Amino acid sequence: MSLPQPLGTPELYHLRSTLGVTEPILYASIGFPPSESPSWFTLHQENVSLRLRKILxxxxxxxxxxxxxxxxxxxxxxxxxxxxxxxxxxxxxxxxxxxxxxxxxxxxxxxxxxxxxxxxxxxxxxxxxxxxxxxxxxxxxxxxxxxxxxxxxxxxxxxxVxxxxxxxxxxxxxxxxxxxxxxxxxxxxxxxxxxxxxxxxxQASSCVVDDMLYTIDLGRSLKHPIIVYDPKAKEKRWRPVYGVNLSRDLRPLVAYYDSKMANLGGKLLILVGSIAMPFSHCESEQVWCVKIALERRGDEIFGHVESTEVVLKSNKCPSIELSRTVTL
Structure with missing residues (x-):
């Protein structure tokens, strides 16, 4: 996944759209209180890794x-x-x-x-x-x-909220x-x-994919860290997303203080702000990115964690205001 660079003309973007080569791009508003108000960042590919790039x-x-x-x-x-x-x-x-x-x-x-x-x-x-x-x-x-x-x-x-x-x-x-x-x-x-x-x-860390609401449940009320709600289902209740393990797949959430979820082309993308803690995996204030592919099997939803990586490091605690996806 890469961020398309501005190539000069709206006609070119119209051609990309006509050819069906558009892609979803994540934008996140992140601040560093109390000294810095929020700024926009985009998630882009840098060599083989994902990174958040600040946009002035x-x-x-x-x-x-x-x-x-x-x-x-x-x-x-x-x-x-x-x-x-x-x-x-x-x-x-x-x-x-x-x-x-x-x-x-x-x-x-x-x-x-x-x-x-x-x-x-x-x-x-x-x-x-x-x-x-x-x-x-x-x-x-x-x-x-x-x-x-x-x-x-x-x-x-x-x-x-x-x-x-x-x-x-x-x-x-x-x-x-x-x-x-x-x-x-x-x-x-x-x-x-x-x-x-x-x-x-x-809770606030949630998003909609295929008209269903996904959110994080660290209390694991349903014994799974990601859950889903379908407002059109006959029985309207939260259901677990199977296949995602907190300690194995969502390690940054163990020491997290802030997270926001977004729909990235049908996949769940979670930005997680983790703090530096003794005896933890965090050596500095960081923003992690967790990408989860979804699969429906009958009435059940399964998740597969495709990647978990640090996308931003800082000497201040980042506050993730929100994250949104656009199509470019």
Whole structure:
């Protein structure tokens, strides 16, 4: 896997797409608190190893929401100097350029967002207001519209843990009661009927592959470190991903303090921040990358760890804000 270098013209990228030679590329927002705010990194091949390469001058903020559409990333809100912002930026990952888009109606920090049918929906991250607590951005017309009536009944301010787009809906993990689901066809954010089961083991280090939600379960409630949830299954419950062993395959997670998961072309890719500890395998602050291939056998999912390697070293503790995949 290599990062395509900017080759000069959009026509060339269109030709690559027409010929079917595009590939998924991972982008990660990583900071080094308290002195360094987050920056974007890409995962690329360096000789025979994978490495994270820092990209300068692209907007990355604390507590931002990020949505990917093709080769573009939309950066929505976040925190600037400790204050929420309504800024929206479009990053063209083909050329690593950025431009400002029309601002949201509200300032938002720690909102959730997802792209469905040509619209980007952003929810919460601000105090409740029935007119624009949720907003929708039309990618084609580049305009925002408020979504009245989207408010849930729960009494909290919409500072979410994470979210996932499955079955053309946005599922939301919030910290206090249960899980919520937003259906654009209905235009309302409501409690998910099976949210108690979903919330039980869902955490921020998660991603969606083939419309199913994968997350890390280091407590091994189901006796396996990776688990999966299918919202369309008749019996809605977490299931183990077989074949992945914590001590053998996921060694960095033993001394980890931060991790983020992404869908890289149908495979699970986990970035793990590990700290230097006496008598551990970590000699410095590191970011590891674990790549896991998935295979479905009937109703069961099996994982095969293809690689586990250090992709970034630092003398400071890296904070992995989020990771996203684009197609180039």
């Amino acid at each position: 001058s692209l907007p990355s903020r604390l507590l931002m929401a990020v949505v990917t559409v093709g080769s573009d990333m939309y950066v929505l809100g976040g925190s600037v100097s400790g204050k929420p912002t309504s800024d929206v930026n479009l990053i063209d990952c083909r050329f690593h350029t950025s431009r400002s888009l029309p601002s949201m109606k509200r300032t938002r920090s720690r909102a959730v967002a997802g792209a469905i049918d040509g619209n980007i929906y952003v929810i919460g991250g601000c105090t409740k207001n029935s007119d624009d607590w949720a907003e929708a951005f039309d990618v084609k017309t580049q305009t925002w519209r408020g979504m009245p009536g989207v408010l849930p009944r729960a009494h909290w301010e919409g500072l979410f 994470t979210s996932a787009v499955m079955d053309d809906k946005i599922f939301v993990l919030e910290p206090y009661t249960t899980c919520l689901v937003f259906d654009p066809k209905v235009g309302a954010l409501v409690q998910w009927d099976d949210g108690g089961e979903l919330k039980k083991l869902w």
